[in-house]
Amino acid sequence: MSVYDYKVKDAKGNMVDLSDYKGKVLLIVNTATGCGFTPQYEGLENLYKKYKEQGFEILDFPCNQFGNQAPGSDEEIVSFCQLKYNTSFKTFSKIEVNGENEIPLYTYLKSQKGGVMGSKIKWNFTKFLIDRDGNVVDRFAPTVTPEKIDGKIAALL
Template sequence: MKIYDFEVSTANGKTLDLKEFKNRPVLVVNTATKCGLAPQFEGLEKLHQQYKDDGLVVLGFPCNQFAGQEPESNDTMAETCKLNHGVTFTLTQKINVNGKETHPLFKYLKQRLPGTLGKRIKWNFTKFLIGPNGEPYKRYAPTTSPEKIEKDIQQLLK
């Protein structure tokens, strides 16, 4: 199984087949607009702008499971991220990353790359870098800044 076996719904409700990203590295991040780590949106956008032409895909997966820090609706979330943080990378509809209703992509990622809490997501802005082969490459803690991921992205783009 690879990430290409999954589909997600974008913030505007369109189906996005992850097969579209074959042979490209993908950075998957669970996000929240009201989180203290929300300034990371700017760093994620910077990575998106700097490496999108080389093939990098950044996908934000808004989640309201951590202290209710994603109160926006699917309709207003993307606009809020654009206005407040300059986000132009793709955002999905709100999902769950833990519990019975965990999105299938996150079940897969947590199984392949467990973190300090095992197969649970600790907090908003947990990041997964996927290699161009569709295999999960590395998991990063919520507090890991996007800038600290850049070397790994450069490695995968070679």
């Protein structure tokens, strides 16, 4: 198994086969628009602009499971991120990352890299770094800013 074995819904409701991202370095992030970590969108966009031409992609998965911090519709979330943080990376449909309704992709990611709370996602802006072969190589807590993982991304590119 790898991340390429999963299909997810984008913010427009279209199914996306993650095998479309084969050969790219990915950063998969569960996000929220009303979270204390929301300003990390700026750092994420900076990383994306810096490395996208080298085969880097950010997959943004809004999640409303933590403190109801992503209450808007998929369309409202995309609009907020583009207007406030000028994001240009791909935003997917709102998901759950823990519990009985978590999407299979997150079940897989958590099985590969546990983290401080075991496999459970602690909060929004947990980040998973995926190499060009679809392997989960690292997991970063919400408190780890995008700037702090720049070097790890560069090393995989």
